[in-house]
Amino acid sequence: MRIFLIGFMGCGKSTLGRKLATKLGYELIDLDHHLEKIAGSSITAYFAEHGEDSFRRLESETLKTMHYPDNCVISTGGGTPCFYDNMSWMNENGTTVYIQMNAFSLAKRLENGITKRPLLSGLSEEELIRFIAGKLEERNPYYQQAAHVLNGISLTADLVIAALEPEC
Numbered sequence: 001m002r003i004f005l006i007g008f009m010g011c012g013k014s015t016l017g018r019k020l021a022t023k024l025g026y027e028l029i030d031l032d033h034h035l036e037k038i039a040g041s042s043i044t045a046y047f048a049e050h051g052e053d054s055f056r057r058l059e060s061e062t063l064k065t066m067h068y069p070d071n072c073v074i075s076t077g078g079g080t081p082c083f084y085d086n087m088s089w090m091n092e093n094g095t096t097v098y099i100q101m102n103a104f105s106l107a108k109r110l111e112n113g114i115t116k117r118p119l120l121s122g123l124s125e126e127e128l129i130r131f132i133a134g135k136l137e138e139r140n141p142y143y144q145q146a147a148h149v150l151n152g153i154s155l156t157a158d159l160v161i162a163a164l165e166p167e168c
């Protein structure tokens, strides 16, 4: 089975993805890392050189064309579900899990990672929480299409497995 982890930047997709893949004995695919390999540059550099529209095209194309082993956990980018028909594609081609977290908790986690994320670069602490709250509202209709919506605070690999039990 393919498990797509979705959610806002900083919600823990990569960390949880790693733990989940280890527990299940599944392969882990990190879409952002995969994109960086294909693009031959960091996401930050890609955004700076080609802009967001080009990044979203590459992201969608990569999501839909890369090779997936039978059993894998895919940690996606925060914006992946919200462009083109990526969300319905993921729902049709695997099980989607939304790691839900509020803007305040996300801001706390993201404060130190701002430079690694082009959409957040240059934001002050106050602007950061406002930006996250606005983006969350905009992205929520996509995130809520996930097959499983789980509270990201204190979420563990075991809790995800329990939610998916009948399927994996």
Ligand code: S3P
Binding pocket: 007, 008, 009, 010, 013, 032, 043, 076, 077, 078, 079, 080, 117, 118, 119
């Ligand atoms: C983005 C999230 C990032 C990365 C890119 C855009 C977004 O991934 O794909 O910087 O639009 O939320 P993470 O959620 O893994 O940080």
